[in-house]
Amino acid sequence: MTVFPVSKIVRSPGSGLLSFTTGSGKAKRFLGEWFDGSAMKDWQTQLPDRIKAQQGPFSIIGFPSDCGGGICRGTAHGPLHLRKKLYEDHPEWVTRDLGDIPCIPHLLHDVMLSDRQRELSGKALWNDSFEAGSPVSPLNLLEEFLVELYRTISDFRPLVLGGDHSTAGAIFEALHREGRLKNCAVLQFDAHTDLLESRFGVENCFATWTANAIKRMPDPKRFVQIGIRASGFPKQHWESKFGLRQHWAEDLLSLDPAKYAAELVADLKARGCDCLYISNDIDGTDKQYAPSTGTPEGGGMTPDWVAKVIEVCTSELKLIGADMVEVAPVIGSPADGELTVATATRILEAHQWH
Ligand SMILES: [Mn+2]
Numbered sequence: 001m002t003v004f005p006v007s008k009i010v011r012s013p014g015s016g017l018l019s020f021t022t023g024s025g026k027a028k029r030f031l032g033e034w035f036d037g038s039a040m041k042d043w044q045t046q047l048p049d050r051i052k053a054q055q056g057p058f059s060i061i062g063f064p065s066d067c068g069g070g071i072c073r074g075t076a077h078g079p080l081h082l083r084k085k086l087y088e089d090h091p092e093w094v095t096r097d098l099g100d101i102p103c104i105p106h107l108l109h110d111v112m113l114s115d116r117q118r119e120l121s122g123k124a125l126w127n128d129s130f131e132a133g134s135p136v137s138p139l140n141l142l143e144e145f146l147v148e149l150y151r152t153i154s155d156f157r158p159l160v161l162g163g164d165h166s167t168a169g170a171i172f173e174a175l176h177r178e179g180r181l182k183n184c185a186v187l188q189f190d191a192h193t194d195l196l197e198s199r200f201g202v203e204n205c206f207a208t209w210t211a212n213a214i215k216r217m218p219d220p221k222r223f224v225q226i227g228i229r230a231s232g233f234p235k236q237h238w239e240s241k242f243g244l245r246q247h248w249a250e251d252l253l254s255l256d257p258a259k260y261a262a263e264l265v266a267d268l269k270a271r272g273c274d275c276l277y278i279s280n281d282i283d284g285t286d287k288q289y290a291p292s293t294g295t296p297e298g299g300g301m302t303p304d305w306v307a308k309v310i311e312v313c314t315s316e317l318k319l320i321g322a323d324m325v326e327v328a329p330v331i332g333s334p335a336d337g338e339l340t341v342a343t344a345t346r347i348l349e350a351h352q353w354h
Contacts, residue, residue: 012043016100057353068166074328146174162325169209189284261312307350
């Protein structure tokens with residue numbers, strides 16, 4: 001029997017990173033201006049009202065997990081740093097924030113856990129309300145929380161702040177379970193294909209999530225990867241193996257982004273799409289603008305190029321959800337971190353929610 005709702009254990013913004021402390025001290029320093037002491041302390045009590053108050057166009061969820069990465073860790077700090085900048089620039093977004101998924105940093109997915117570990121971590125998270133079968137790992141908690149919100153908020157549209165790119169795998173499972181992928185196109189901005197079927201035997205991580213997500217698409221050609229440039233195999237290999245489409249950075253850099261996006265939208269509409277999900281891996285953008293990430297790559301697009309494509313596509317197709325992942329503000333210098341967060345913010349501001 002599974003214990004729900006997950007909203008019972010969701011933490012205040014910035015407090016979901018269960019590291020050497022609860023993380024709440026740093027959260028207070030960063031976000032105290034927007035969330036007062038009572039909001040931080042009584043988040044779980046206040047959350048049902050916050051959920052009830054959500055009325056389009058989107059809701060923010062923090063997912064401070066980097067256990068699904070594998071190169072340099074640090075994306076667990078992404079949501080807190082992203083929120084600080086987003087709320088400075090857009091204080092009206094604060095009421096959209098539904099808090100953080102509590103992330104035990106050693107856990108990733110429940111399929112990896114013994115019954116004993118699941119019970120021990122389950123009791124730590126759920127206290128007395130733990131029952132066998134309750135989700136305990138970050139990816140499972142995110143998936144179940146999203147499903148809960150789909151069933152509570154009409155026209156629920158998540159903006160999930162990750163986290164490494166395994167984040168998107170959990171979102172896709174929720175989209176699939178709720179039947180949201182039927183007429184949906186997907187854009188993935190990324191330097192990498194994320195198309196391994198497993199990595200060292202791990203089937204749910206930053207490198208495998210797209211291979212899993214593609215299986216959920218009614219037509220894989222509605223899934224378009226944009227900005228690929230670091231791959232052990234050529235484009236033809238991936239396109240013929242998985243049926244998705246890839247637009248590599250080397251072919252995009254000389255294109256006008258508005259014209260490229262207009263053609264992309266026309267193509268997706270011709271394939272029956274009327275809505276869109278966008279997965280934003282910050283390493284899709286050139287490393288000059290996004291140095292604080294696990295695998296920065298040169299030869300990528302500028303933030304303005306990416307933002308223009310997103311602006312045009314989301315003006316034409318209804319945006320049903322988005323994520324911003326792989327932002328690791330603790331990698332590199334503080335200036336690198338700030339630059340990367342500013343780039344992510346620029347890209348998120350381009351999303352049109354209508
Ligand atoms: Mn990725």
